[in-house]
Amino acid sequence: MNPALTLLLLLTALVSLHVGSTDIAVLDGLWQWLNGTDSAAAIVIGEIRLPRTLLALTVGAALGMSGAALQGLLRNPLADPGLTGASQGAALGAASVFYFGLFPAAGAAAPALAGLIGAGIAMSLMLLLAGPSRQAMVIMAGLAISTLTGSLLAAVLNFAPNPFALSELVFWLLGSVSERGLDHLWILGPALLIGGGLIWSQRRLLLGLSLGEQVAQSMGLSYTRGSRLIILGAALLVGASVAVAGAIGFVGLLVPHLVRPLVKNRPDRILIPAALVGAILVCVADIVVRWMPPGRELKLGVLTSLIGAPLFIWLVWQERKRWL
Amino acid sequence: MAVIRIEQLQLDSRLAGVSLNLKPGELFGVIGPNGSGKSSLLECIAGLQRYTGDIHLDEHNLAHMPGQARARRIALLPQRCQSAWALKVADVIALGRLPWGDEDADIIARAARQTGVFEWFDARVDHLSGGEQARVWLARVLAGRPEVILADEPLASLDLHYQQRVLELLRDYARAERSVLLSIHDLTLAAQWCDRLVLLDSGRVHAIGTPETVLTPDNIRHVYDVEVEVDFSASRPSVRVLR
Numbered sequence: 001m002n003p004a005l006t007l008l009l010l011l012t013a014l015v016s017l018h019v020g021s022t023d024i025a026v027l028d029g030l031w032q033w034l035n036g037t038d039s040a041a042a043i044v045i046g047e048i049r050l051p052r053t054l055l056a057l058t059v060g061a062a063l064g065m066s067g068a069a070l071q072g073l074l075r076n077p078l079a080d081p082g083l084t085g086a087s088q089g090a091a092l093g094a095a096s097v098f099y100f101g102l103f104p105a106a107g108a109a110a111p112a113l114a115g116l117i118g119a120g121i122a123m124s125l126m127l128l129l130a131g132p133s134r135q136a137m138v139i140m141a142g143l144a145i146s147t148l149t150g151s152l153l154a155a156v157l158n159f160a161p162n163p164f165a166l167s168e169l170v171f172w173l174l175g176s177v178s179e180r181g182l183d184h185l186w187i188l189g190p191a192l193l194i195g196g197g198l199i200w201s202q203r204r205l206l207l208g209l210s211l212g213e214q215v216a217q218s219m220g221l222s223y224t225r226g227s228r229l230i231i232l233g234a235a236l237l238v239g240a241s242v243a244v245a246g247a248i249g250f251v252g253l254l255v256p257h258l259v260r261p262l263v264k265n266r267p268d269r270i271l272i273p274a275a276l277v278g279a280i281l282v283c284v285a286d287i288v289v290r291w292m293p294p295g296r297e298l299k300l301g302v303l304t305s306l307i308g309a310p311l312f313i314w315l316v317w318q319e320r321k322r323w324l
Numbered sequence: 325m326a327v328i329r330i331e332q333l334q335l336d337s338r339l340a341g342v343s344l345n346l347k348p349g350e351l352f353g354v355i356g357p358n359g360s361g362k363s364s365l366l367e368c369i370a371g372l373q374r375y376t377g378d379i380h381l382d383e384h385n386l387a388h389m390p391g392q393a394r395a396r397r398i399a400l401l402p403q404r405c406q407s408a409w410a411l412k413v414a415d416v417i418a419l420g421r422l423p424w425g426d427e428d429a430d431i432i433a434r435a436a437r438q439t440g441v442f443e444w445f446d447a448r449v450d451h452l453s454g455g456e457q458a459r460v461w462l463a464r465v466l467a468g469r470p471e472v473i474l475a476d477e478p479l480a481s482l483d484l485h486y487q488q489r490v491l492e493l494l495r496d497y498a499r500a501e502r503s504v505l506l507s508i509h510d511l512t513l514a515a516q517w518c519d520r521l522v523l524l525d526s527g528r529v530h531a532i533g534t535p536e537t538v539l540t541p542d543n544i545r546h547v548y549d550v551e552v553e554v555d556f557s558a559s560r561p562s563v564r565v566l567r
Contacts, residue, residue: 075408208422210409211464214402218370219422219468220395263454 001262009057011060012283016053017045019290051185056176056300057279058188059245062195062237064278067252068259069199069253072267073230074139078319081252085137085145086235087120090242092149093118093175097155099186100170103178112187112243115264118240138231152291175246175301177286184244191240198233200271202226207268248301250308251278257315302304327472327503328369328398333377338364339527342377346472347503351498353514354507355538356524362507363403364473365524369505370400381472395423399470403477405461410448413441413460420467435467439493455486462490463472466497473497473504477514491517511563515539515556523547539563 015136019027022044030050031039066081074083081087094111096102096118103110122145129143160166205226208216217223241248256270263269285303292298326345328347333342339361346352354362368375371386371394379386381397390454400421407416417435418427435441439459444452451458465473475494479487487510494516498504508514514521514535521538525547531538538555543562544552551566 102399121395204422204425208432209409210407210417211405211416212374212402212408214370214400215369215405215419217372217391218395218398218400219419220371220391220393221422222391260409264413264415266415267409 002272002276004021005273005280009276009280009283011055012280012287013057016043016056016222016283016287017049019287020044020049021294025145029116039077040234047181051180051182052177053283054185055180055245056192056283058185058192059177059241059248060251060279060282061194061250061275062188062241062278063251063282064255064259065196065199065275066234066237067204067254067278068267068274069202069230069258070234070252071256072184072209072270073227075209075212076139076251077238078315079139079255080250081234081238082236083142084196084231084238085126085149086119086143086238087242087247088146088149088153089122090115090119091247092153092156094172094246095153098165098172099156099160101135107183108145109183109187112184114239115243116239117244118149118189119235122146123232123235123239126314127231138227171299173246173301174299175248175304176297176299176302177245177282178297180244188240188244191236195233195236195240198229198236202233203268203271205230206271207266210267221293246284246299246301249305251304252284254308254311254315255281257279327382327501328505329378329380330369330432331378331380331427333365333368333375333379335361335364335368335373335375335476335527337527339375341370342527343530344522344529344532346503348501348503349499349516350503350519352503352505353521353535354505354524355509355511355514356377356530359526360524360547361527362524363476364527366400366476366505366507369472370396370398370474372400382403391442392423395470396468398472398474399465399468401462401465401473401475401478405457407449410450411447413447413452413463416449416460417463417467418440420464423468431469432467435463438466439463440489455482458482458486458490462493466493471502473502475504475506477507477509479508479510487513511539511544512554512561515554515561515563535561538547 007219024041024044032039032042033046070081071077071079094115097111097114099104102114124147126141130137159167195255205216205221208219208221213223255274258279259270259273262273286300289298289300289303327348328346329342333339341367354365356362367373369379371391386394417432421427436445439462441459441463451456458531478490494504494506517536520533521535522529523538523543530547531543539554541554553564555562555567
C-alpha cells in the first residue's frame with residue numbers, strides 16, 4: 001500500500017507544480033532550474049511552485065504522522081496534535097517575532113525559528129507539569145499549557161504595535177504555505193526526519209499500548225521513556241509545521257481515521273501511511289486554494305478547518321454511537 | 325529447584341515480607357480478600373512495580389534483568405483487558421510475540437487453536453463477546469510461550485463454561501518446565517485446580533501449602549471473617565460458606 005500512496009503523492013506533487021497563474025512547461029522549468037539556467041520558467045518553478053509544493057507535502061506529512069502517533073499513545077481516536085501544547089507554543093513564538101522583531105539575522109525564516117523554540121518551551125513545560133505521566137495527565141497538562149500560550153498569544157495580538165502588524169499576524173496564524181522559500185525546508189526537513197525517527201523507533205510501544213500500559217510494560221516495553229520520546233517527536237513535527245506554515249487545522253486529527261482501515265487499525269503500521277496521506281491531503285488542499293478565483297486568497301488553514309470540522313463532528317457522532 | 329523464588333517482598337503498604345517459591349509444572353493459586361495484595365504480587369513479578377526484596381527467576385535477579393529478556397520468560401494476563409483499537413484477533417494474538425520481535429504465523433495460529441478462537445482469527449476483537457475476548461487475551465499470552473504465566477483473576481466476569489475452559493488451559497499449560505501463578509477468588513475452584521495455594525491477608529502471607537493445609541475453616545475465618553465447611557474427602561473438593 002505504501003508504494004501506491006507514494007505514487008499518488010508524486011502525482012499530486014506534479015499536479016501542484018502545474019497549477020499557477022501562468023502556463024509554463026513544468027519539466028523544462030524544473031530542469032532549467034536544476035541546471036542553474038536563468039529563465040522565467042526556472043524562476044517560477046524553482047522559487048515559487050517547488051518550495052510551495054514541498055512545504056505542503058512536508059507540513060502534511062508531519063501533521064499526519066504526529067496525529068497517528070499521539071492517538072496511538074493516548075489510545076484515543078479523538079486526540080489532536082495540538083494537545084501537546086506544541087501548536088500554540090509555536091504560534092506564540094512566531095507571533096513574538098512579528099511583535100518584537102526577534103532573530104533579524106534569520107530573515108524570512110525568523111518566525112519559523114522562533115516558532116520551533118516556542119514549541120520546544122511549551123512542550124518542556126507540559127512534560128514538567130505532567131510529571132512521570134499517566135496519559136490522562138498528558139491531556140490535562142497539554143490543555144493547561146495550550147490555554148496559557150493561547151492567552152499570551154491573545155495578549156500579543158491585543159498589543160500589536162499597528163493595524164498592519166496585527167493583520168500580518170492574523171493572516172500568518174490562519175495557516176498557509178504560500179510566499180515561503182526553500183530555506184523553510186531547512187527547518188521542516190530535519191524536524192520531519194528527527195521527529196519521525198523518534199516516533200518510528202517507538203512503534204512497538206504503540207502496538208503494545210493497544211492493550212493498555214500494564215500489558216505494554218509487562219512485555220518489556222518502557223512506557224515512561226517511550227512515551228516521552230513519542231511526545232517529543234510529535235512536538236517537533238507539530239511545532240515545526242506550525243512554525244513554518246501557521247495553523248493547518250484538523251489534518252493531524254483526521255488523517256489517522258482515513259488510514260486506519262487500510263492498516264487493519266494497527267497503531268504501529270499506521271505511521272508511514274498517515275504521513276503519506278497527510279502530505280497528499282495538504283498538497284491537494286493547497287491546489288484547491290490556488291484554483292479558487294483570483295481575489296483575496298482563501299488561506300490553506302481555513303480551508304482544512306472548513307472541511308475538517310464537519311468531519312470531526314461526524315467522528316464524534318460515530319464515537320457516541322459506539323457507547324450507546 | 326524453583327522457577328521463581330521470592331524473598332521478603334515489600335511494596336509500600338501493599339505487600340509486607342512475602343516469600344514463596346514457584347516450582348516448574350505447578351499451578352499455584354494466590355487467594356485472599358480484596359485488597360490483600362494478590363494483584364500487587366503479580367505486578368511485582370511482571371515488572372510493573374518497584375519493590376524491595378528479591379525476586380529471582382532461576383538464578384537471575386529480576387530487578388536487574390532487561391525488560392525484554394524478562395518478558396520472554398514471564399507473561400502477565402491482567403485482570404481487565406481491552407483493546408483501544410478494533411484489531412483483528414490474529415493481530416491481538418501476534419502482540420504476544422512482541423518480546424521476541426517476530427510474528428511467527430505458526431505459533432500464533434497454534435495459540436488460537438489451543439484457546440479455541442481460531443474460527444474468529446480474522447474477525448475484529450471488539451465484535452466478540454466478553455467470554456470470547458477473554459480467550460483471545462489468553463491466546464496472546466500463550467503466543468509468547470513464556471515459562472511463567474501470571475494470570476490475574478482470569479475467571480472474573482466469565483460464565484461457568486468459560487471458567488472451566490480457561491482453567492483447563494492453564495492446568496494444561498502448567499506442565500514440565502512451565503508454571504502458572506493464578507490469582508483467584510473462588511475457593512472451591514482454587515481447591516479443585518491448584519497444586520498449591522498462598523493465602524494473603526493485608527499484604528502478608530497467612531498460609532502457604534497444599535489446598536488441604538491452606539483452606540482450613542480456621543484460616544478462612546481469620547482472613548475472610550466467614551464460617552465455612554470444607555470437604556476434601558469427595559472426588560472434587562468444595563468450600564461452602566455457612567454464614
